[in-house]
Amino acid sequence: MSRSVTPTGLWLAAHLRLVYLFLYLPIAVLMALSFNRAGLPTVWSGFSVEWYGALLENKAILNAATNTLIVALVSTLLATLLGALLAIGVEYRRRGPALEAILFAPMIIPDIVLAIALLSFFTLLEFTLGLHSIILSHVVFNIAFVCAVVRTRLRQFDWAVFEASVDLGASEATTFRRVILPMIFPGVLAGALLAFTLSVDEFIIAFFTAGAGQSSTTLPMQIYSMIRFGVTPEINAMATVVMLVSFTLVLAAQRINRGAVTG
Amino acid sequence: MPRSMLRDWLLLGPGLTWLALFLVVPCGIVFVHAFFERGIYGGIDYIFTLENFGRAIDPLYLSIFLNSAKIAGLATVIALLLGYPAAYAIARAPAHRQTAYLVLVMLPFWSNYLIRTYAWIVLLNREGLINKALTSLDLVGEPLSLLYNEFAIVTGLVYNYLPFVVLAIYASISRLNPEVLEASEDLGATSLRTFLRVTLPLTLPGVAAGAVFVFVLSIGNFITPDLLGGGRLQMVGNIIYDQFLTARDWPFGATLSFILIGIMMALLFTQALLVRRAQGEGGPAHV
Numbered sequence: 001m002s003r004s005v006t007p008t009g010l011w012l013a014a015h016l017r018l019v020y021l022f023l024y025l026p027i028a029v030l031m032a033l034s035f036n037r038a039g040l041p042t043v044w045s046g047f048s049v050e051w052y053g054a055l056l057e058n059k060a061i062l063n064a065a066t067n068t069l070i071v072a073l074v075s076t077l078l079a080t081l082l083g084a085l086l087a088i089g090v091e092y093r094r095r096g097p098a099l100e101a102i103l104f105a106p107m108i109i110p111d112i113v114l115a116i117a118l119l120s121f122f123t124l125l126e127f128t129l130g131l132h133s134i135i136l137s138h139v140v141f142n143i144a145f146v147c148a149v150v151r152t153r154l155r156q157f158d159w160a161v162f163e164a165s166v167d168l169g170a171s172e173a174t175t176f177r178r179v180i181l182p183m184i185f186p187g188v189l190a191g192a193l194l195a196f197t198l199s200v201d202e203f204i205i206a207f208f209t210a211g212a213g214q215s216s217t218t219l220p221m222q223i224y225s226m227i228r229f230g231v232t233p234e235i236n237a238m239a240t241v242v243m244l245v246s247f248t249l250v251l252a253a254q255r256i257n258r259g260a261v262t263g
Numbered sequence: 264m265p266r267s268m269l270r271d272w273l274l275l276g277p278g279l280t281w282l283a284l285f286l287v288v289p290c291g292i293v294f295v296h297a298f299f300e301r302g303i304y305g306g307i308d309y310i311f312t313l314e315n316f317g318r319a320i321d322p323l324y325l326s327i328f329l330n331s332a333k334i335a336g337l338a339t340v341i342a343l344l345l346g347y348p349a350a351y352a353i354a355r356a357p358a359h360r361q362t363a364y365l366v367l368v369m370l371p372f373w374s375n376y377l378i379r380t381y382a383w384i385v386l387l388n389r390e391g392l393i394n395k396a397l398t399s400l401d402l403v404g405e406p407l408s409l410l411y412n413e414f415a416i417v418t419g420l421v422y423n424y425l426p427f428v429v430l431a432i433y434a435s436i437s438r439l440n441p442e443v444l445e446a447s448e449d450l451g452a453t454s455l456r457t458f459l460r461v462t463l464p465l466t467l468p469g470v471a472a473g474a475v476f477v478f479v480l481s482i483g484n485f486i487t488p489d490l491l492g493g494g495r496l497q498m499v500g501n502i503i504y505d506q507f508l509t510a511r512d513w514p515f516g517a518t519l520s521f522i523l524i525g526i527m528m529a530l531l532f533t534q535a536l537l538v539r540r541a542q543g544e545g546g547p548a549h550v
Contacts, residue, residue: 008454012352016364019349019429022422023371026382029392033385082278089274093267102282108476108527109290110483112500113520116507117289120517124292140285143278172270194373201375204485208507220377227381227490236385239378246374254366261373262365262430 027243034236051237058234060214064222071131071206071218072199075138080192082139083146087187088180090147091154106144114140115208122209129211134218137209138199145198146191149253149260153187190257197249201242290524296517305511315518324502328522331498334413334488335481338420342477343470345421346428350469353429354436365433372426380490383419384410387491411493419487424480428473435469436462468538475534479527499523 037048055061090099106114118137122129161183165175203220210216219242226235254261297315300308318324353364371379386392387409394406409415439462447457463470481487485500492498499519506516 009355012348012355015348016352019345019425020367022345023368023425026379026386026422027371030378030382030385082281085274086278089271089278092274093271102279102287106282106286108479108531110480110485110500110523110527112483112485112503113293113523114286114289116503116513116516116520117293118285119507120292120296120513121285121289136285139281143281147278197373201377203377220375223375223377223381227377227384235381239375239381242375243378247370250370250373251366258362261369262362 030236031240031243034240036236051234052241054234055237055241060217061219061222061234061238063214064217064219067131067216068200068219071134071138072196075135075142075199076192076196078135079139079142079195080146080188083143083191083195084150084184084188086143087147087150087154088184091151091157092159103144103147106141107148111202111204115205118205119208129209130216131210133209133211134206134216137205138202141202141205142195142199146188146195149191149194149257150184150187152259153184153257157183186257187260190253190260193249193253193256194260197246197253201246293517293520296514297521299514301512301514305513307513315515318515319518319522324519327497327502328499331482331500334416334420334498335478335484337413338417338424338481339474339477341417342421342425342428343432343474346425346473347432347470350429350432350436353433361437365430368426368429372423376423376486377490379423380419380486383415383422383491387415387418410491413492415491416488416498419491420477420481420484423487424477427476431473431476432466432469435466435472439465471534471537475530479530482526483523 033044034051035047035049036044037050038045086103090103114137118133118140121127122133127133157180162175162179165179166172170178201220203218203224206218207221207224210218210221219238223235223238223242226232226238250261296307298311298313300310300312300314302308319328349368353361353368356364384391388394389406389408389410391409393409394403397403398406443461443465444457447461448454452460482498483500484498485504488498488501489504503516503519503523506512506519510516
């Protein structure tokens with residue numbers, strides 16, 4: 001717009017640049033230091049990829065990464081199925097404040113509260129904790145996110161197409177398979193990618209529902225203990241890998257379904 | 264119509280059952296536990312008591328609540344002050360670039376929270392980039408203590424939640440009807456006056472949504488005060504954590520969670536009222 005040459009426009013553009021600097025400088029510094037030979041978080045002592053090599057030899061990290069992949073994959077599959085069905089149901093028929101509230105709650109509830117609630121629940125049932133309880137818990141917030149992305153997609157959907165299909169003699173099941181599913185598929189896929197990202201990155205709920213013992217440690221739990229109890233040089237390399245994986249998944253989600261990331 | 268009921272049940276049933284079982288019931292258990300006594304060995308004695316609530320408002324815990332609210336409030340105000348002009352700048356950018364600008368804002372938001380917070384430990388520590396820059400420019404004699412204090416916590420919270428504030432405000436600004444702004448200027452209002460009297464009131468729902476989001480997630484935050492506050496400055500989230508994993512007083516932890524949820528619901532309710540009022544008044548501006 002032509003208005004951007006005004007002093008206000010220039011000032012706003014400069015402010016936006018500073019906001020981007022604020023958002024990306026910490027990440028950029030972290031990534032740059034992951035190639036620092038000394039492995040110290042501050043003093044630059046030459047380029048090296050040795051910490052990436054060290055990652056691959058660290059059994060605890062590899063084990064945590066495997067656990068994280070299992071949790072993220074299974075919880076994403078479950079949440080995508082349930083969340084997409086829920087989205088169709090909500091958009092097509094039932095809407096009400098109670099339903100909206102329960103779909104919104106997992107996104108806004110402080111994660112420490114959801115974590116202790118689930119721990120109390122599992123303990124009361126005398127449920128053995130492990131990777132499976134993390135999966136059950138991650139599905140909760142993942143359902144909400146998948147549902148939100150698919151609902152946004154469905155709102156662009158002209159229900160007349162659905163009616164036309166039924167009028168032309170297709171059964172509801174056929175209509176679902178041949179009309180609704182292809183139409184919402186990009187939304188479902190984008191929602192799944194975002195759910196996977198959230199699950200890979202989630203720490204507190206996993207921490208509380210993993211139970212004691214190393215066997216069900218996830219990557220964020222590993223990262224937390226590395227930060228909290230002594231920063232080891234590999235952490236910058238691991239952080240860089242994890243950030244790049246998130247960025248890739250999120251950008252892919254946005255590409256598949258425009259608006260997935262920006263609501 | 265039994266057929267359509269069956270279909271509704273197939274669509275809504277599985278997801279809602281999951282949320283009922285793993286969200287509503289667990290939260291219900293927390294609410295109930297808040298009214299019971301702590302067991303001698305750390306469990307729960309099912310004897311009704313209001314003592315936990317009495318304890319929650321004793322000066323020690325009350326001051327933690329107030330301090331958490333202060334930190335969360337500060338983070339909210341700063342995030343709004345930084346986020347509003349950024350959202351405004353994006354909304355004024357050429358239409359085909361706006362999505363890319365927004366994605367660039369949201370990208371960090373979708374990535375690992377722990378790592379984003381850890382990045383600030385790297386930047387703010389005594390030998391970090393910021394102190395290095397300040398000392399080498401001779402702006403300060405010796406490194407500043409930037410880490411493990413309220414400044415670090417507020418910085419971390421603003422950093423982590425700013426993207427969402429920008430998104431929420433952008434959504435409001437982009438829905439503004441440009442004709443309303445033109446009308447205001449045609450009628451002789453200055454740009455500043457138009458902004459204060461027309462733009463700002465009409466975009467208040469976005470501001471409220473962003474503010475409630477930052478405040479709620481900040482006041483109940485655990486990771487940021489834990490990592491950037493160095494464990495010395497406690498916020499409600501840390502106390503809840505301690506009650507469950509260290510002090511093993513689950514009923515009291517449940518009570519604190521109960522209060523946190525209460526604050527959250529009150530804020531969301533206020534926000535909903537604000538949005539409804541703005542929609543009632545701003546009719547023509549919302550296309």
